[in-house]
Amino acid sequence: MTVTIVGAQLGDEGKGGMADRWSESASVVCRYQGGDNAGHTVVHDGEEYKLSLVPSGAIRGKVNVLGNGCVVNPDTLFEELDALRERGIDPDVRVARRAHVILPYHRVLDGIEEDVKSESDFDVATTGRGIGPTYEDKAGRRGIRVGDLLDAEVLRERLEYVVPQKRALAEEVFGVETGEAFDIDALYDQYAAFGERLASEDMTVDAGTFLADRIDDGEEILFEGAQGTILDIDHGNYPYVTSSNPTAGGAATGTGLGPGIVGDGEIVGILKAYLSRVGTGPLPTELGGVVGQTPDYEEDTERGDEGLAEDIREAGGEYGTVTGRPRRIGWLDMPMLRHATRANGFTGLVVNHIDTLAGLDTVQVGHSYALDGKELFTLPATTERWTDCEATLESFDGWADADWDTVADEGYDALPENARTYLEYISGELDTSIYAVGIGPGREQTVVREDPFA
Ligand code: IMO
Numbered sequence: 204m205t206v207t208i209v210g211a212q213l214g215d216e217g218k219g220g221m222a223d224r225w226s227e228s229a230s231v232v233c234r235y236q237g238g239d240n241a242g243h244t245v246v247h248d249g250e251e252y253k254l255s256l257v258p259s260g261a262i263r264g265k266v267n268v269l270g271n272g273c274v275v276n277p278d279t280l281f282e283e284l285d286a287l288r289e290r291g292i293d294p295d296v297r298v299a300r301r302a303h304v305i306l307p308y309h310r311v312l313d314g315i316e317e318d319v320k321s322e323s324d325f326d327v328a329t330t331g332r333g334i335g336p337t338y339e340d341k342a343g344r345r346g347i348r349v350g351d352l353l354d355a356e357v358l359r360e361r362l363e364y365v366v367p368q369k370r371a372l373a374e375e376v377f378g379v380e381t382g383e384a385f386d387i388d389a390l391y392d393q394y395a396a397f398g399e400r401l402a403s404e405d406m407t408v409d410a411g412t413f414l415a416d417r418i419d420d421g422e423e424i425l426f427e428g429a430q431g432t433i434l435d436i437d438h439g440n441y442p443y444v445t446s447s448n449p450t451a452g453g454a455a456t457g458t459g460l461g462p463g464i465v466g467d468g469e470i471v472g473i474l475k476a477y478l479s480r481v482g483t484g485p486l487p488t489e490l491g492g493v494v495g496q497t498p499d500y501e502e503d504t505e506r507g508d509e510g511l512a513e514d515i516r517e518a519g520g521e522y523g524t525v526t527g528r529p530r531r532i533g534w535l536d537m538p539m540l541r542h543a544t545r546a547n548g549f550t551g552l553v554v555n556h557i558d559t560l561a562g563l564d565t566v567q568v569g570h571s572y573a574l575d576g577k578e579l580f581t582l583p584a585t586t587e588r589w590t591d592c593e594a595t596l597e598s599f600d601g602w603a604d605a606d607w608d609t610v611a612d613e614g615y616d617a618l619p620e621n622a623r624t625y626l627e628y629i630s631g632e633l634d635t636s637i638y639a640v641g642i643g644p645g646r647e648q649t650v651v652r653e654d655p656f657a
Pocket residue numbers: 210213214215216240241242243327328329330331332333334335428429430431434443444445446481482483524
């Protein structure tokens with residue numbers, strides 16, 4: 204069977220930790236979208252591992268697959284593999300030959316477009332990894348795929364077609380000088396060498412066939428989503444999104460397995476007990492703001508909730524794994540979660556960071572939105588309408604800090620009573636059971652009620 208792990212919010216929900224934990228029962232961990240824009244932290248034997256491209260199963264010695272829906276920067280891939288090997292881990296990573304390759308010009312163009320957009324406050328605050336430009340080339344049928352790196356002649360041909368277009372775009376449309384990143388010979392040498400290494404380490408696969416064979420053999424597969432539902436290019440708040448489908452449907456199109464296989468398994472939504480967001484875009488339950496990310500927010504703006512946001516940011520370590528940027532903070536947003544539950548068909552939920560909110564007198568939740576005098580229970584389809592929504596908050600009594608290790612040992616009933624009331628509200632509103640509750644960053648600091656592979 205399969206278990207698909209999906210971010211229910213805006214990324215950074217703690218997907219990596221759960222993927223690592225549940226991968227214990229799986230033999231394969233597979234990413235189906237995104238690239239090195241992800242930032243997954245896995246704590247193993249007291250050691251912290253930060254991964255952006257390699258699936259979280261790598262730490263446990265599983266077979267790891269980057270599916271065709273991923274965009275792969277070979278530089279990052281080999282850097283992460285080498286770093287893990289230096290730490291004594293020998294990861295088995297396979298890359299789909301149908302996956303698209305991120306080239307240096309994609310990263311440059313990502314930066315250029317962000318700069319241009321920022322003049323009209325339209326920037327997405329991307330991770331700068333070239334994700335959007337690579338998916339653009341995929342859709343534009345001018346991308347270079349992993350399989351192309353294995354055939355020097357094809358690689359050369361593709362570069363000769365695409366690079367002059369990219370150079371013209373940078374120089375003539377954006378007026379930016381180009382360098383090595385747009386040089387066909389330099390790119391050819393570097394990427395042909397990546398192809399040789401992929402071939403010599405036997406790393407490339409036809410992902411669909413590879414995974415289907417495993418399923419036929421009765422093996423368990425864990426699909427590890429990156430980013431989150433509200434960053435999904437179709438179901439997120441466009442245009443403040445990433446360029447792929449983190450939602451559960453992506454696990455089929457991004458791997459080459461049928462949707463029935465994904466749907467026959469479990470689809471677990473991972474959420475935080477509050478909200479965090481890196482980048483711009485509306486956030487109706489936001490507390491305070493972050494200059495440069497919160498729309499129209501300036502340093503000297505007086506907002507009473509600033510201190511609360513800072514406390515949560517510090518307690519939760521809410522700084523970007525990839526970029527180090529402070530994350531925007533808000534209360535849990537139920538319309539967002541109702542939307543995510545429908546778009547993904549969650550069969551279970553994991554609520555992380557319950558410990559982070561400990562010590563607050565009151566915990567609030569955006570229960571619904573007020574828009575044009577009406578009560579709304581899910582998200583409007585446009586970002587502009589979403590910006591007009593005002594969150595209607597509901598208050599819950601807070602819970603005190605607890606001895607979380609004891610809670611981890613004793614299980615769900617040992618959670619503070621008020622925390623359980625909060626969790627039961629979430630589960631009831633979404634009509635979905637809570638499979639696990641995160642009470643700290645370590646693998647053991649999770650209260651598991653149900654193992655989706657069991
Ligand atoms: P994980 O997997 C949080 C955000 C960026 C930006 C938008 C588009 O760690 O949850 P991109 O570089 O993808 O074109 O940026 O998406 N973003 C993330 N936010 N967690 C992530 O990944 C993210 N990956 C991208 O901040 O707003």
